[in-house]
Amino acid sequence: MxxxxxxxxxxxxxxxxxVLAPRVASxxxxxxxxxxxxxxxxxxxxxxxxxYDPKAGSITIVTQxxxxxxxxxxxxxxxxxxxxxxxxxxxxxxxxxxNEESLRNKKYLxxxxxxxxxxxYPQVKYLHQKGAHVEVIIGAKTRDLVIMEEEMKNVxxxxxxxxxxxxxxxxxxxTAKLKELMDSGNKYDQAVAxxxxxxxxxxxxxxxxxxxxxxxxxxxLMVDGTGMCGACRVTVDGKxxxxxxxxxxxxxxxxDFDEAMRRQTMYKPQEAEADHKCKIxxxxx
Amino acid sequence: xxxxxRVPVREQDPxxxxxxxxxxxxxxxxxxxxxxxxxxxxxxNPRCVAACPVNIQIPQFIKAVLDGDMPxxxxxxxxxxxxxAVCGRVCPQESQCEGACIMGIKHDPIAIGxxxxxxxxxxxxxxxxxxxxxxxxGKKVAVIGSGPAGLxxxxxLAKAGCDVTIxxxxxxxxxxxxxxxxxxxLPKEEVVDYEIGQVRKLGVKIECNVVVGRTVTIDQLMxxxxxxxxxxxSGAGLPKFMGIPGENxxxxxxxxxxxxxSNLMGAYSPDSDTPIYVGRRVAVVGGGNVAMDxxxxxxxxxxxxxxxxxxxxxxxxARVEEVHHAREEGVAVQMLTNPVAVLxxxxxWVTGLxxxxxxxxxxxxxxxxxxxxxxxxxxDIPCDVAVIALGTSSNPLIARTTPGLEINRHxxxxxxxxxxxxxxxxxxxxxxxxxxxxxxxxxGAGREAAKSILEYxxx
Numbered sequence: 001m002x003x004x005x006x007x008x009x010x011x012x013x014x015x016x017x018x019v020l021a022p023r024v025a026s027x028x029x030x031x032x033x034x035x036x037x038x039x040x041x042x043x044x045x046x047x048x049x050x051x052y053d054p055k056a057g058s059i060t061i062v063t064q065x066x067x068x069x070x071x072x073x074x075x076x077x078x079x080x081x082x083x084x085x086x087x088x089x090x091x092x093x094x095x096x097x098x099n100e101e102s103l104r105n106k107k108y109l110x111x112x113x114x115x116x117x118x119x120x121y122p123q124v125k126y127l128h129q130k131g132a133h134v135e136v137i138i139g140a141k142t143r144d145l146v147i148m149e150e151e152m153k154n155v156x157x158x159x160x161x162x163x164x165x166x167x168x169x170x171x172x173x174x175t176a177k178l179k180e181l182m183d184s185g186n187k188y189d190q191a192v193a194x195x196x197x198x199x200x201x202x203x204x205x206x207x208x209x210x211x212x213x214x215x216x217x218x219x220x221l222m223v224d225g226t227g228m229c230g231a232c233r234v235t236v237d238g239k240x241x242x243x244x245x246x247x248x249x250x251x252x253x254x255x256d257f258d259e260a261m262r263r264q265t266m267y268k269p270q271e272a273e274a275d276h277k278c279k280i281x282x283x284x285x
Numbered sequence: 286x287x288x289x290x291r292v293p294v295r296e297q298d299p300x301x302x303x304x305x306x307x308x309x310x311x312x313x314x315x316x317x318x319x320x321x322x323x324x325x326x327x328x329x330n331p332r333c334v335a336a337c338p339v340n341i342q343i344p345q346f347i348k349a350v351l352d353g354d355m356p357x358x359x360x361x362x363x364x365x366x367x368x369x370a371v372c373g374r375v376c377p378q379e380s381q382c383e384g385a386c387i388m389g390i391k392h393d394p395i396a397i398g399x400x401x402x403x404x405x406x407x408x409x410x411x412x413x414x415x416x417x418x419x420x421x422x423g424k425k426v427a428v429i430g431s432g433p434a435g436l437x438x439x440x441x442l443a444k445a446g447c448d449v450t451i452x453x454x455x456x457x458x459x460x461x462x463x464x465x466x467x468x469x470x471l472p473k474e475e476v477v478d479y480e481i482g483q484v485r486k487l488g489v490k491i492e493c494n495v496v497v498g499r500t501v502t503i504d505q506l507m508x509x510x511x512x513x514x515x516x517x518x519s520g521a522g523l524p525k526f527m528g529i530p531g532e533n534x535x536x537x538x539x540x541x542x543x544x545x546x547s548n549l550m551g552a553y554s555p556d557s558d559t560p561i562y563v564g565r566r567v568a569v570v571g572g573g574n575v576a577m578d579x580x581x582x583x584x585x586x587x588x589x590x591x592x593x594x595x596x597x598x599x600x601x602x603a604r605v606e607e608v609h610h611a612r613e614e615g616v617a618v619q620m621l622t623n624p625v626a627v628l629x630x631x632x633x634w635v636t637g638l639x640x641x642x643x644x645x646x647x648x649x650x651x652x653x654x655x656x657x658x659x660x661x662x663x664x665d666i667p668c669d670v671a672v673i674a675l676g677t678s679s680n681p682l683i684a685r686t687t688p689g690l691e692i693n694r695h696x697x698x699x700x701x702x703x704x705x706x707x708x709x710x711x712x713x714x715x716x717x718x719x720x721x722x723x724x725x726x727x728x729g730a731g732r733e734a735a736k737s738i739l740e741y742x743x744x
Contacts, residue, residue, distance in 0.1 A: 023501055226522070
């Protein structure tokens, strides 16, 4: 069993969990994800890796309570366990293949949206350790939903926080902040955007205006996460790719975002029904 | 009853069973089994044994059934197969043991599969497990994949005294027996879980949620965890698609996805958290057993189902029994039909398959007559969900993360009939080597590899 060593509420409906999974922790790398399952009837839920500690044998994940399955995850407390916890899945970020000397001379800009802030963390931490210059834009709807700002500040050169309602930091979307940074003459060798599909689409459109190389991490539907089902297929450069084994990271300019967004909604009616049952406490929810 | 005809097996009524997930076939009762067993003429040189990929001593176990010595019948099968209740249900006996049965030349062949199932079900219901004397030999072997190949290999290795751990990527052991074959053909809790439990009783450990190549590599298993040899039986898990326009529309799913949702995740039952969608009409593309399984699953979930296949029933790779069952239950079949595009609406959901009629010309390299398009014969098959069941290929993950392990152009691991690969200490067998085949062929390959592993380990 995969015991929850620590649980911390980061924001309303968002929690961080440190989970004991020694095998996963010993081979995890930036850019990868895991799949969890709660209970015998539980769904396999893909979640990004927020941090990993091979010595402690733990993986840190961040979840937001949005539907029936994430509600079950969120309900678990310290000391309780996940039924299943498998990973690390997917390919690690490209930059892990680069040597330190080349990374030392590089300037990275990460654009993190909402829960997407979590998977940005292990990437910037890695790059920072290797000596790269790293800046991060964190976007959230409102001040309460900004997560991991302090942790991020410890491992990057600059953090810019944006809120849609202006309750904290820059008022506006991450794309507006990105524009501002680019217009004021900042130069980056590589940008990485992780967040809701719609955000990644618009960051891509914005980055394109500046010819800024951009990587995105796709959070598609998945069942097994090992290449078996094909639920996660996305069109990249006109070809069908499986986000679980060919990704989750892809060159943003090659991704068909409209298709990816549409495919994400495939089970929306069933999910809404399950969530409804769950909320009103039906036994089969 | 005359001895020329086999004893028929009782089945659930097609109309009733097309709405439930309970097993189709009830299997023989004692009287039926004895009657069928009495038809076996006990050949001196039994062709059935040679035709069985794991060489079960068929006439011997049938004799034991006839003598009423069920423990002995169980032991005889158990020597060669660790999954008799599975194989009795899903083996293509008609092209193996029963296909070779001498009785079959003039009359009905002996219903070997049904008798095997009878013996295995008896053992399970009576909790009979033959005693195994195992002397540990101090060798540690890792088996990757808990499907038929891995289970068969692990069984033989454990019986020889090896300390065996099976690593399974999914959360439940069984491989295709669990994610692929539906409940109505192969009950999971009752049959699959039980037989895997029998393998565990031999001392085999099963560690789930380990994706070898990601969670741990073969090198790490051998260098850091002290495994002396590794068997790779990771199957052929990657679905093939058609590469036609519209294939990524919502509602187009691989048979793997469809069946995994229903079988492994239990989505056929309302109490599962995993969603599955069938809509009103489902089109299933393909003519293999997997296509039949997907079609019959969709039917049970309440859809009208049409199978679309580019050749004719004669060329279908599915078992005759499966096609027959599917038709009986009300699955429609469009033969000599090939999809050329998936049609969708403005919301990006599938609305149908644009198909073209085919005709058969001279045989191709597979020996089957080759289908060619009839120009101008395009027509549409309306559907809300399209399930693509065109086969699978090997997952390249293990090969990519194991230096020195050679693969072929289909990403299959290259291994000889004995399971020997290009990498010393690493053996492979089953679908990961041959591409998608049958449960029993994978088991045969697992057993062969077990022999090679024991030889390699010098035990």
